[in-house]
Amino acid sequence: MGGVLVDLGYCKVIREKPVTKDVLDAVEEAYNKNKALFSKEPKKKFKIIICDSLSEFKKRSGKHFKPWVTARVDKMRILIKSQELIKKAKKPYDKLRFKEIMVHEVNHVFWNSFFGLKNKPAWLQEGLASYVSGSPRINNKELREAINKYKVSYKILDYRYMNKKIKGHMPKYYVWEGFTRYLVERHGAKKIVRFMDEYSKHPYQDDYKALFSKYFKKSDGRVFRDYLNRLFNKEVQTYMGKY
Numbered sequence: 731m732g733g734v735l736v737d738l739g740y741c742k743v744i745r746e747k748p749v750t751k752d753v754l755d756a757v758e759e760a761y762n763k764n765k766a767l768f769s770k771e772p773k774k775k776f777k778i779i780i781c782d783s784l785s786e787f788k789k790r791s792g793k794h795f796k797p798w799v800t801a802r803v804d805k806m807r808i809l810i811k812s813q814e815l816i817k818k819a820k821k822p823y824d825k826l827r828f829k830e831i832m833v834h835e836v837n838h839v840f841w842n843s844f845f846g847l848k849n850k851p852a853w854l855q856e857g858l859a860s861y862v863s864g865s866p867r868i869n870n871k872e873l874r875e876a877i878n879k880y881k882v883s884y885k886i887l888d889y890r891y892m893n894k895k896i897k898g899h900m901p902k903y904y905v906w907e908g909f910t911r912y913l914v915e916r917h918g919a920k921k922i923v924r925f926m927d928e929y930s931k932h933p934y935q936d937d938y939k940a941l942f943s944k945y946f947k948k949s950d951g952r953v954f955r956d957y958l959n960r961l962f963n964k965e966v967q968t969y970m971g972k973y
Contacts, residue, residue: 857910889938
């Protein structure tokens with residue numbers, strides 16, 4: 731069968747193969763979860779393109795292609811590998827779940843729609859998407875080992891896209907994810923959205939620092955220190971865990 735397009739009203743799902751019910755259910759669940767978080771919907775319709783082969787994913791990704799990447803967002807377009815293709819990936823990417831990836835990527839669409847592409851910080855953009863999608867990707871023991879190995883400090887956070895001084899294989903995404911979950915546990919996800927809504931209107935360093943202290947009662951450095959103390963001093967935590 732040739733290319734198939736399903737119009738859901740808020741987005742178009744495009745695939746070379748038939749778009750099955752489980753795929754549409756995953757899209758709807760992802761959309762509803764993010765609508766509940768942001769309490770509003772994107773004004774523009776977005777696209778979801780599902781790729782059933784690595785060659786298709788590579789062609790559509792262009793210069794941004796990386797074989798281990800399962801999905802990417804370009805403004806209001808999601809490019810995602812099919813569940814069948816994900817299962818063929820090398821470890822540990824073969825264990826990623828299509829539904830969770832969909833929630834993560836749809837979160838980026840909502841973020842881009844309300845806060846803009848340049849209004850990062852990247853740590854919170856990725857951390858919030860990971861929180862909404864469900865289970866964290868590594869457990870606390872693995873996270874503590876990574877933090878010790880790379881001597882991670884609050885400098886892994888930044889008001890811009892990413893702190894350019896942080897290089898190498900430091901597990902940025904995992905730490906961002908864990909720290910964001912800690913913020914959600916302490917303050918709730920809605921407060922993070924309100925923080926970003928205000929910060930995105932004036933995305934500058936001084937505003938970031940002032941607004942972070944306003945919403946979370948301490949500087950980002952002090953809150954990150956509290957997070958590390960919690961992570962290293964308490965073995966059992968309800969806000970993190972393994973699949």
